Amino acid sequence: MVNNFFEEFLRNIRKRTKQSLFKTLFSKLELIDINENTLRLKVKDKVAKNLIIKHHLGLLREVAEKTYGRKLEVELISSEELNQPQQLELDLFKTKGEERRETFKSNLNPKYTFENFVVGASNQFAHAAALAVAENPGRAYNPLFIYGGVGLGKTHLMQAIGNFILRNNPGKKVVYLTTETFMNQLIEALKSDNIQEFKERYRNVDVLLIDDIQFIGGKERTQIEFFHTFNALYDAGKQVVITSDRPPKDIPTLTERLRSRFEWGLIADIQPPDFETRVAILKRKAEEEGIEVSDKVIKLIASIIKSNIRQLEGALIKLKAKSNLEGKPINEKLVRELFSEERSSEDREKALREVSLNTIKKLVGKELKVDVELLEGPSRKKNIAFARQIAMYLSKKVGNYPYTQIASAFNRDDHTTVIHAVRKVEEMINSDESVKQLVNNLELRIREAIERRLQVIHSTVDNYVDNYVDNKIDVDNSNDS
Numbered sequence: 001m002v003n004n005f006f007e008e009f010l011r012n013i014r015k016r017t018k019q020s021l022f023k024t025l026f027s028k029l030e031l032i033d034i035n036e037n038t039l040r041l042k043v044k045d046k047v048a049k050n051l052i053i054k055h056h057l058g059l060l061r062e063v064a065e066k067t068y069g070r071k072l073e074v075e076l077i078s079s080e081e082l083n084q085p086q087q088l089e090l091d092l093f094k095t096k097g098e099e100r101r102e103t104f105k106s107n108l109n110p111k112y113t114f115e116n117f118v119v120g121a122s123n124q125f126a127h128a129a130a131l132a133v134a135e136n137p138g139r140a141y142n143p144l145f146i147y148g149g150v151g152l153g154k155t156h157l158m159q160a161i162g163n164f165i166l167r168n169n170p171g172k173k174v175v176y177l178t179t180e181t182f183m184n185q186l187i188e189a190l191k192s193d194n195i196q197e198f199k200e201r202y203r204n205v206d207v208l209l210i211d212d213i214q215f216i217g218g219k220e221r222t223q224i225e226f227f228h229t230f231n232a233l234y235d236a237g238k239q240v241v242i243t244s245d246r247p248p249k250d251i252p253t254l255t256e257r258l259r260s261r262f263e264w265g266l267i268a269d270i271q272p273p274d275f276e277t278r279v280a281i282l283k284r285k286a287e288e289e290g291i292e293v294s295d296k297v298i299k300l301i302a303s304i305i306k307s308n309i310r311q312l313e314g315a316l317i318k319l320k321a322k323s324n325l326e327g328k329p330i331n332e333k334l335v336r337e338l339f340s341e342e343r344s345s346e347d348r349e350k351a352l353r354e355v356s357l358n359t360i361k362k363l364v365g366k367e368l369k370v371d372v373e374l375l376e377g378p379s380r381k382k383n384i385a386f387a388r389q390i391a392m393y394l395s396k397k398v399g400n401y402p403y404t405q406i407a408s409a410f411n412r413d414d415h416t417t418v419i420h421a422v423r424k425v426e427e428m429i430n431s432d433e434s435v436k437q438l439v440n441n442l443e444l445r446i447r448e449a450i451e452r453r454l455q456v457i458h459s460t461v462d463n464y465v466d467n468y469v470d471n472k473i474d475v476d477n478s479n480d481s
């Protein structure tokens with residue numbers, strides 16, 4: 001969803017700017033993340049960042065709002081800054097007669113608190129564990145390892161711990177970090193020979209919150225560095241909180257020593273919420289966002305979306321946007337309309353996933369007469385490297401898979417290889433007509449494969465919308481069966 005948003009966002013920017021400007025300034029933007037109200041974008045360098053801030057920030061905000069359906073702040077971060085320890089905004093200053101003091105600005109989202117986390121059977125245990133850690137950091141459970149499916153509140157709970165600690169102890173250094181950022185900073189440190197500085201970076205914090213640790217699987221060097229960081233913090237009695245989409249034992253190619261450390265403290269899982277919890281979450285969200293919506297509509301949404309709280313919230317926000325935009329009341333009819341639209345975009349994503357990286361590799365390999373094993377292997381022979389770059393490019397362009405996922409599908413540790421391949425192919429497309437034709441042709445065939453999958457999905461899903469929305473569910477007695 002987020003990646004679709006970003007593609008559309010870029011498309012809308014392209015429509016609003018001159019081609020040359022788009023090419024030099026905006027086409028190089030990369031999505032870092034979107035949290036509740038901020039869209040964070042990576043910009044090529046500081047010069048580009050200043051240019052955009054000075055002349056185009058209004059445009060970005062406007063397009064972001066239009067594409068996303070509600071207001072988003074736009075934050076730009078240059079590659080240089082991204083490789084700085086931006087989580088640790090240490091502002092050293094000296095006042096008269098005073099010792100040099102450090103002020104620490106945390107990077108937590110203040111909205112993620114225990115107060116607005118709805119507790120139900122599915123997250124009760126993780127919530128209790130998180131609260132215990134927040135009340136007693138470094139002593140209750142260390143590390144606390146929270147795992148669960150997509151959009152179930154892991155980041156919320158983890159950051160609630162940090163916000164709670166900061167509220168009671170504003171001087172504490174609480175750092176939130178995604179595993180991907182840790183990895184990127186390590187790669188940059190290795191490239192620029194700054195590894196010592198990197199090693200020091202996270203070892204003097206009081207609480208380290210590290211999100212999505214499953215991405216460390218298979219990344220040997222990152223695992224080594226994280227192991228040392230973990231040990232330094234643990235030995236100093238500092239709190240570490242980790243989240244993952246799966247338990248430590250299921251993270252592939254995780255070294256035994258890291259796995260056992262992740263299991264030292266407490267492992268708590270979050271399950272998909274039950275119907276009552278979904279209703280409670282929706283009611284709270286409606287209140288927070290000032291959306292007037294009847295209980296019946298709330299229960300209807302809660303009956304349709306069962307396993308992802310982000311989607312649950314998203315449905316409510318989109319409903320509001322749709323109602324404002326089309327001047328229609330928020331009622332069951334509008335839910336039905338919204339949901340049929342949602343359903344078809346979900347189908348498309350499903351079809352895409354099913355077409356998978358393997359199909360793309362096979363199609364490209366066949367066309368360019370290079371075995372898939374060679375595409376996945378280390379050879380740098382010209383024809384093989386060329387085919388590999390094309391396959392990586394198409395995986396990104398058509399499949400929009402994350403760079404890290406494409407890298408691992410081609411057995412590459414470093415996802416910047418994929419970024420490089422994408423840029424290279426873009427250059428070739430622009431300068432060489434035969435490459436352009438080859439890529440267009442392959443893209444068409446991949447899209448045809450996706451359409452074929454879609455047809456299969458549609459025929460098996462069988463009037464999904466009607467079954468769920470067409471008054472066939474008794475929303476007052478909905479259950480999760």
Ligand SMILES: Nc1ncnc2c1ncn2[C@@H]1O[C@H](COP(=O)(O)OP(=O)(O)OP(=O)(O)O)[C@@H](O)[C@H]1O
Binds near residue numbers: 152
């Ligand atoms: N129990 C809850 N009460 C209120 N809001 C919740 C709850 N659980 C999740 N949310 C909200 O749902 C959204 C998604 O949650 P969050 O980002 O924490 O999920 P996640 O498990 O970290 O997802 P991912 O696996 O994608 O990283 C957030 O806006 C969060 O505030």
